[in-house]
Amino acid sequence: MSAVYALIVGIDAYRAVPPLAGARNDAVAALAYLRSRVGDDRLYPLELHDRQATRAAIIDGIRTHLGRAGKDDTAILWYAGHGSQAPAPPELWALESEGLVQTLVCADSREGDIPDLYDKELSVLLDQVAANGAHVAAVLDSCHSAGALRGEIPEAAARPRRVQPASHAPKPESLIPELRSGWAALPPTSRLVLLAACRSDQLAQELPVDNVSRGVFSWALLTALNQLGPHATYRELLAAARCAVEDKAQFQSPQLTGDLPADQPFLGGTLRAAPSAITMRHHADRWEIDAGSCHGMPPAWPGPLRVAVAAPGPTRPARVTSVSVDRSVVEPDGWHPDPTRQYPVVVTQLPRPTLTATVHDSTELTGPHESTGPHEWTGPHESTGPHESTGPHESTGLTELTSLPGPSGLTGATRLSELTQLIDRSPFLRLAHADRNQVPDLRFCSLPGGGIRILGTGGLPVAPDLRGADAAVRAGEHIARWRQVGALENPGSPLAGAVHLEIVARMPGDTSAPLHRLPLRPGPDGLIRLEYERRDGVWTAPTAFIRLHNTTGRSLYCVLLNLTERYRVHATLFPGAFIGAARAGAALNGRPVRFSLPTGTPATPGAQVHDRLKLIVAEDEFGAHPFEQGTLDDLTRRGALPPVAMTRDAGAADPDDAYDWTTTSLTVVTAVPSRAEPS
Template sequence: MDGLPNDTRLYALLVGINEYAAPSVPTLRGCVNDIRHARTYLEHHTADGTELRLLVLLDAAATRDAIIEAVRSHLGSAGAADTVLFWFSGHGSEAHVPDSAWFTEPTGLLQTLVCADSRTHGVPDLWDKELSVLLDHVAARAGHVAVVLDSCHSDGATRDVTAPEPGMLTRAVAEAPPRTRDSLIPELTVRAAAPHVPDHVALAAARSFEPAQEARLDRQWRGLFSWALLRALHRRGAAAGYRDLIAAAQTDVERRSGRQVPQLRPLASPLADHAFLNSTLARPGAPMRMRWVRDSWEIDAGAVHGLPVGDGVRVGVRDSSPAREAEVIEVHPERSLVVPLHGWSPSVDDQFPVVLTAVPLPPVAVAVTGDPAGVASLLTAVRTAGPGRQSSLHVRALADSDTGAHQGLHAMVDRDGAMTLTDRDGEQMGRRIPDVRGAGARRAVAVLEHIACWQHVLDLENDVSRLAGAVRIEIVDAEPGDIRAPAMRPGRRPDRDGRHHLRYRRTAGGWEPPEIFVRLHNTSDRRLYCVLLDLNSRFRVDHSLFPGDFIGPGRHGAAVSGRRIRAALPDGMRPEPGIRVRDRLKLIVAERQFSAQPFRLPALGAGPERAAFDAPDLAERLGAVAAFRDLVDAGAGDGTYDWTTDTVSLVTEVPLSRHPH
């Protein structure tokens, strides 16, 4: 590709199936065309010095055994300097998740690819978990692995091939029949060789309860998603990141269909910020994107992200000169409508990374007291820290005379000019900041603004939600021998102060951190979309625990696919008796899918706690990172959607007593 370094190989496996052997699987029209266009793109956009090693399986050649063998042998030949692409265009379906692997799919259904000979003579579909573990082995050796899936997943009922939308066909068939253990590929049932599972990035045609459709496009039958993705690649080039490409594809798809929204996985991985088929991390994108959807401009942030309803909220294209801004005119729970300002007329074919440039949020109040010179310097810096040297968007500084107002935070400046910040409970927040006088004041304000943004996410709530309590965060202690979260073991109760105190344990080898599981229990009678955020002691907002999925009625979801979570002190902090850090788990629940990206906030200091994983048997292999799950649709249309939040506090501490109770 244009962005690949020289002296590398691109291993591509392209699979397109129009004709199926099973009479119960309808014929499609555009899958082979999808693959021919994808092949042409790869052949014409491979950089000098990059060798394209291409294998194409069409129609009858794309049997289940042939696809599996091609992944093992062809894609499996890639080395550390090489890139891998698997592209599938064809029918998709669903299957019930085995009870022993409940934590892998919160909806209770996994996805399947229908191969050319699937459902004939006992040949099953290819489970997404089987494909995932095959590509895990490839990713363990290759430099970068990407997947494109242009298939849909039915809702369990037999569906006619003719879609309700005129002129389109769907790529879905009836739910796959049950399977026995011996029908699964060996890699799925054999103990993993290594506890760490490498990531691979996937672009999927639709959410799992939506059809992936095909239609006549450019005078021939094409998959709507494949057509849109290749169009985005031609327009933007291989240097475009996956987030940019999926946004462009979504725009084209949603203009032509009200039933299909392309998806990107994994949502919380840095891989999403890579350039297409490139192992080099690109610059992380802006937390929000502005794009044209059907008949208006919108951004992928709304009330669930804390965006206020009212006049004066503006967004601007990041790093643009001259400035290009848009005003928010309508706030929905998961998105907001905007109107470009100052004569800016953006093309409806473009998408723009945007950041907030004006927001009438009540900024977090910081009472500043102590050394007069330090206080004066800090107040001046806050009042000139915003765009155009206006007041900070996030912080409102209060001098001594104003301390009767509501205090959010308290900044104390000592005689040496150093600032100590405490929260409304009197707990110190972060490290002492040296010398906030003069030039140091700007640095201090940057810290205050960062913490204010973190505090804003922590305080996010919807006082009038009917969903309050619908999904419950459950903290479960990990016992010896536990590999995955138990489905039925009761969660622990919080301590008297309302927090969960997780205590280090003294052993012959030193202090051992506690380990837990985190479950999300949907107690309602509807599917609900959930994101679980970790707001840690270094003021990072991380969405990798549960980056976004629907949980079925009465079902559980599990953080990090049910793996053990090690509640360790941050890197660089030694476990000494009396030391403690506090994390907040913030659960956001909504009736409709929303983006977790606007919540993302890097840490002020070291990275987050690390999790320890293992995967010894079938259930655990099913729980390995699967980049092929689409997201579930909670509803159609543009009505009002309810949302709510819940917060659980975790205190990780090293006890003063050698043998704590």
């Protein structure tokens, strides 16, 4: 039976910094929850409270106690106490785009030469635990915790309880042994899930709850754990805790970070897909969804705008009554949702569907490119990159779509009628007017053998042939969402051009992105071109670096999306972070990015693939997750994304506050040279 190893740290009493009042209470409550959830037969806790929680003791607790967790076990660090910051070493510019590292303040920190526990040390230590095969999670209820000072108690007698940032960058000799000779021991990716009380530029707060001082985040998270039950995912817990924190504290935005999937239950377990990327929740005496005008929701519209709960059971709709920048107010229609719950919702009715479509029998299409005979779909191709140069390729096949079961025995006329009805009901497609001068975006063609082919404006297939009208319309909606993400823009924004998106050549010996090397310049067609090289008789994919350069005098939040040719959207290159004033950030934390053809696609001369990189820049934070969608074969989550889905994971601004945003795009063409080269 798998075990849970827990290191519980709660520090109110410090040796060299001001005390706190609720951190130990948080730690005690966290351990009580774990006991009730896991049971004493599987839970192995180690408690470090107040003066016990020295720097050395916390480090040893991670190494020797959490380090006992093996394959299929879970290791959890729950820290409640002060957090702080320190200047980042110059060589970490690609990791720390704001120029600061975050710290946990141990009980003896800053007594003499004893430093804080730096986030980079914590990353190395917890990654070593994960290397044993354990599921590793960390809950940090401290200021600056998304990167790890609790603030002040919001009451009349409150006094500031801030710990001033360290005056200098960490000295090598003060770090754990793995980092004393440099930063090479830092894990390239995170193998843990982090639930943090706030952003790296914010303060966490504590306040009286039932006359007991508590950290707002710890209280909110434990409340969510008890309300949502043992199967709640990290993403669901973060959303619920965020609601409670926003009701009690200003300018505190809980965060969920880490490279492990967020749709995994707390303390580990089987992954399950989120039913939707948009959440309806009760906040400030009203119901709202976390999608607004900057996410593509129209601020003014001529017709109805509606959502509905994306879950089995009776239809539970809601009408959108107002749209602000980052969220929208909704009114449940004909049902009474539970204010203590959060509901995944999907857009069910839009006033302006994205793409026009027509429906045809194959015999109606007689253009030169519109063959009615058997046809094997050959494109567009999807790049498996850009991604980390040493990472695995992903499968991009579409076999699942082509084998989707379709209704048997349907006549061509019946299929055409079914297609027409489904398109007419789709929130992302609309039937084109019967005007010969109007060219539809998509044409759905019923084939003699019972399949359906989707053609683009040029008459060429844009997807593999499908079986079943439902599968074909879902593919059309998938394409519509991809196109709308690509078209996302905010015309006239003063932020236009504020952050430069740059592709930087990788020279021999480069292991991390250079800060000052000039970027590659696009050609006359606006494209960056990279080529495969022939090495030892084998074609090798090119690698480069992606750099983001903030040219303004203020911090800006950035997310970098990759839109591939097979209608996938992902944010793995730069999922979201603030880039400090006049500073730079880098994709994959500065590691090389490989641009390559899809897995299984031979590198034949002349083969090429496009990756459209879309950078979204904003004055405040927003979430990247709702943008993401898989390839056309990943259509099991029907309606999981809005037409353009961008949510504030936990914005600090008031729901009605406006903040500016902009986008910029760059397309990279990766090609195998067509010229002959010696092997």
